[in-house]
Each structure stands twice: as structure tokens, then as C-alpha cells.
Amino acid sequence: MPKIKTHRGAAKRFKKTATGKIKGYHAFHSHILGKKTAKRKRNLRKATIISASDTKRLSRLLP
Numbered sequence: 001m002p003k004i005k006t007h008r009g010a011a012k013r014f015k016k017t018a019t020g021k022i023k024g025y026h027a028f029h030s031h032i033l034g035k036k037t038a039k040r041k042r043n044l045r046k047a048t049i050i051s052a053s054d055t056k057r058l059s060r061l062l063p
Contacts, residue, residue, distance in 0.1 A: 007061035014050065014058060022050040022058050 014024045028036075029044035036044075050058060 004063040006063060010058060010061040014062060016062060017049075022055050022062070023047050024050050 014022050017023055025047055026044040029041065033041060
């Protein structure tokens with residue numbers, strides 16, 4: 001059985017935590033920032049834990 005290759009695009013965007021959860025960054029922080037509040041933009045900078053439904057898909061890309 002061959003080794004499973006890591007999806008390099010996903011590897012650059014997501015990291016696995018020690019407990020096996022997947023950490024990534026928020027969407028909606030690249031453009032159209034004028035109408036968003038400072039508090040909202042500040043919170044979008046921080047990393048977040050990816051939802052359980054997306055974790056199932058990403059776990060295949062990040063063996």
C-alpha cells in the first residue's frame with residue numbers, strides 16, 4: 001500500500017493541533033474591509049478551530 005500524499009495547498013493553510021483538531025484562519029478578511037467594524041476585522045485576524053464537518057474533509061488532505 002503506497003503512502004498517502006499530503007495536499008500541499010491545504011498544508012500551507014491549515015495545521016493540526018496536538019489533540020487532532022484542525023486550525024485555520026477566518027474567511028472574509030481580504031477585501032471590502034471599509035464596511036466592517038474594527039472589532040470584526042481584529043477578530044478575523046486570529047486563528048480558529050475548523051468546524052467538525054470540514055474537519056472530516058480536511059483530514060483526508062492532511063494525513
